[in-house]
Amino acid sequence: MQSFGDYVRACRERLREEDPRFSVRQVAHRIGVEPSYLSKVERGEVAPPSETTIGKLADELGEDADVLLALAGKVSSDLQEVIRKRPELFAALIRELKRMPDKAVVQLVREVRDGNW
């Protein structure tokens, strides 16, 4: 599967085709990190950044922060908070979701979103 770094680099390069302000250096400067660090992150030389930095990066690139966080193997603290509030319930939900086939999860999400479950 696509790594965090590859995904970020692809997004940034795509934006750069229309706007030269999306260089490693300038994006790094806008999100508040060193250019060499962002370069290493994009090439997967170091682990993905902190949740805070991923948030700024998502914002800057116009991407969904939850998607970037997931690619980084993290779960947003928002979600962690939701889970932490009802441990047993989520333990049950998680166990079911782990067993469910892909198609079932897709359908579940859709139905929850549409409110017809």
Added chain:
Amino acid sequence: MQSFGDYVRACRERLREEDPRFSVRQVAHRIGVEPSYLSKVERGEVAPPSETTIGKLADELGEDADVLLALAGKVSSDLQEVIRKRPELFAALIRELKRMPDKAVVQLVREVRDGNW
């Protein structure tokens, strides 16, 4: 809400009423940590242990590891893996779940478990 430490201590003390082998010392020894460390964990003097140690503790106390992990403010790497595989879908599901009232979540979990959604 009940903290991780309080919960663990309550579980352990309950077991201890019927079996003196559930002292801080002996439990600590069986899960492979120092007694002083487990003591501090139970009293909330230090942050909850690593996922690995929480797993052993759950096992030892006959508790659900996902519940203990949730109380520790963590999400199991199992769940993280599930989420990482379908980032956008889970982003959507999470956003809905954040808005749902308690009763709705309870019902959703039950219906998912029973397979009638």
Added chain:
DNA sequence: GCTTTTGTGTACTAGTTAGTACATAATACA
């Protein structure tokens, strides 16, 4: 052609995590 901007290599680090090691005082038990 030269100045500016670029991406990346190398070297370093403050703060955090997840504990250990040992001492000591209270408690249980035989």
Added chain:
DNA sequence: TGTATTATGTACTAACTAGTACACAAAAGC
């Protein structure tokens, strides 16, 4: 009553996280 076991206080730490700081060679732009 003495010995064993207990919980906890104090002091320390290896490894990891999430970066910084700066130098340098290549490429772009005017």
